[in-house]
Amino acid sequence: MLNKLKLRLRALFHKTEMERELDEELRFHLEKEIEQNLQRGLTPEEARNAALRSFGGLEQVKEESRDTRGVRGLEEIGQDLSYSTRMLLKKPGFTAIVVFTLALGIGACTAIFSIVDAVLLRPLPYPQAEKIVSLREVDPTGRQITFAEPNFLDVRARNHTLAAAAEYIMGPTAVLGGSEPVRTDVAYVSGDFFKTLGVQPANGRSFLPEEAKVGGHPVAVVSHGYWQRLLGSRDDLLATPLRIGDTSYTVIGVMPQSFNFPKDTEIWLPIEQSPSSESRTAHGKRVLARLRDGVTLVQARADLSIIGKQLKLENGADIDMVDVAALPLKEAMVGEVSQSLLMMLAAVGFLLLVACTNVANLLLAQAMARQREFAVRTALGATRGRLAQQFITENLMLALVAGVVGAVFSFWGVDALIGLNHGNLPRADEISVNMRALAFTFALASLVAVALSLVPLLRFGGREVQKGLKETARGQSANAASHRLRAMLVVTQVAFTIVLLVGAGLLIKSFVKVLEIDPGFRTESAVAMEISLNDESSQRRASFYQQALERLAALPGVTAVGGVNGLPMTGGAANGQFLIDNNPTLKGYGEFRVASPGYFNAMGIPLLRGRLFDPSDGAETPQVALISESLARQYWPNENPLGKGIQFGNMDGDMHLLRVVGVVSDVREFGLEAKAQPTVYVHYLQRPEQAEDFAIVARTQGDVKTLIPAMRSALQSLNREVPANFHTLGQIFSSSLDNRRFGLVIFGSFAATALLLAALGIYSVTAYAVTQRTQEIGIRIALGARVADVLRLLIGQGMKLVLLGIVLGLGGAFVLTRLIGHLLFEVSATDPLTFIGVTALLLLVGLLACYLPSLRATKVDPMIALRYE
């Protein structure tokens, strides 16, 4: 036993010494044999030859002797690794292409997986997050809407299934008291908000019951980011109260860094301190709840549903709610994007398949070139399993290197993708290429390696040695079979590429269709300055806006200035029911905007009939309104709307009748893809109540970039304590397309990559065919074939594969593109033009990929080609 162990250790650590001894032992034997032959009277040369002959394969003897050492496995892996490294380094071009191709596929997969994992798979970052639900009222039409406060209070009081429930609202607000005034997202939350989420401040405390009521001491909880940036990370929180509107808030807590709910909120205030409407139809409150231990979602839904129906019975026409809907918070947050993300996961899977097919193709070509090597190794005693092991080692090395490079790609990719769509992607701050994603990459790379090893093994695993040796000399049947396999790979590749291209094509066409829509305003050469004045009296507010408008209008280069309480494409402002001519039976529904006279010129919204607001309109003059084209068409289809009356007291409590003085063109309030909403514009000096938020738009003849600092200092000269956010109209317009651009860029880049890979695949197969047929081409040329004939022959062969791939791919696309139907805009999932265009593109690329290598064949000198054999 000890003896054996000693031998093995020696075998492992004193390999060269043992090899030398084996050599010496065998040489001794050979010499004795020669000696004996000499004694028999043979000449020295004969003696040596005879001895060598009788000896059999020297290397085989050695190999078998080595086998007995019992450390084969370990030794072989070492051998394989060093051999593989040498093989791969010997062909740097091949290795680089394979690694790069696989890295693209793996990197893209890892990036998309990271996003899908963070957004869809991982639980929300709260304790027992699966118990947190979002509650909504359900109206008689089945629509889910936000809560009215009295309804929330009743649901919270009557349920038997919730451990905690909280309401909240949020919006941008001017916050003073930190190192500088900022306009940031502030949430008003009810007492149990933090308890419901299960997260408490990392520093300090959350609201006490006596603070969560009218008249309670004003207190605020701030985000870690706000605390760092604007409170200087000070531990003494009480020293720096915040001022919001007219109220001073004591900071009592700082949330943990990871806490980000509602998204981007930096300040949390007790909602109970400001009294809310007692109306059961004044919606707007979002509601969160945590299920009691042991309560299932189904049980909670049943419980809440009964309460919803009871409340309807008790309140009749005074309530919209007929039922309560409960959805797990995660679903409520990510529901909208989950389908698109899964689509992207599918697309990236296709890309990986195309990349793998390409690499399989290259490996197969390599394997054909290496047939002689395998045959020689088999002759020297390597078993089939041994060769397989070698293959897998080589491919594992390739795939792992590609995995590492791919992981690097994915870091960039994830950053780029989040950058494309930060505003719309839920949980974007949780996305990162983490250990889970890297483990996924590693598993994927290994899987790819094993899959890739199967291809050449299938081809060469069962081959007879001698056949292999013979065949390398002259390309025969087995090569033809390998060529067929490569051809099949190309067909597969083209088919997958077509599917991706059609998907991308449909998205591009959708994007073009979307861009063709007129937003209703001019997006260039204008800057919007968003400010918020909370708790000011509405008259003070209006006069501040008036002064700001005057100062901005005086800036050099500014041609028009105007303000509105909600800019198009920024998430909307108020909307609701109005009465035509104050007649309770003539109800209408529309957007409600508070605008200054210059707003329409500053935005470039054309006047269609009547007049705009003008200097003759003021706080004391009769109230006037402008209406949008679609509102005019909807409510006065065959009449002149000018002079008609609208009562819109539902919005701001002002029951004055608004006189319609003009009709302006429609604006796409909610993005290009949403229909223009009927809109009523009121004068900001007459109805300033709803204008806590105001966006002032300045149009310039000059550069928008230089306008922004000028606007900022103009505002500061008026009041240093009003923070503002600046965006160009171009930025606002562009980010309204983020979601669509996100999908398009992802699909488009995957499709482009797949197309490139497919072109490479077609190229390499045709190039191989050309070298295989050099002799035949030589004969043809010798017999009088023209260049065109040869080209037609070779290109025809390649294009057959492309055509087959296209047909299969179109079939697949026909079925699969239906799945992205919801991402398309005014384009059918089977849009014939897209299908035709993609086919033409692939034919063109295919033709080029066949033509280039075929060109070489036409330069074949028949004499050389014939002599070659």
Place this chain on the structure above:
Amino acid sequence: MKNIQTDLLQGTLDLLVLKTLQAGPTHGWDIAQRIQQVSQGILRVGQGSLYPALHRLEAQGWIASEWGASENNRRAKFYKLTAAGRKQLAAETEIWERFTGAVKLILKTT
């Protein structure tokens, strides 16, 4: 009589090597020669099987090796039987005899 390739009888070679080494330590070439001589030329051991067999037996611990000087003073690897090898030889000899006895019995009756 034709020569018999010892490879054909699996395990036989091990027995022959062990038996040959019972006479005393010697090197590979000598082992092959002795097997050939003692069997009056009927059994020829190919080098291709001999050395793997020697290394296998050594790995099993039945024989041990050391470098020494040959008859004409060249360096050669000498093999000798270990205690375990002696036991193995006895056991294998018995098995072999029982086996050949059985085969003989069958051949006689038919």
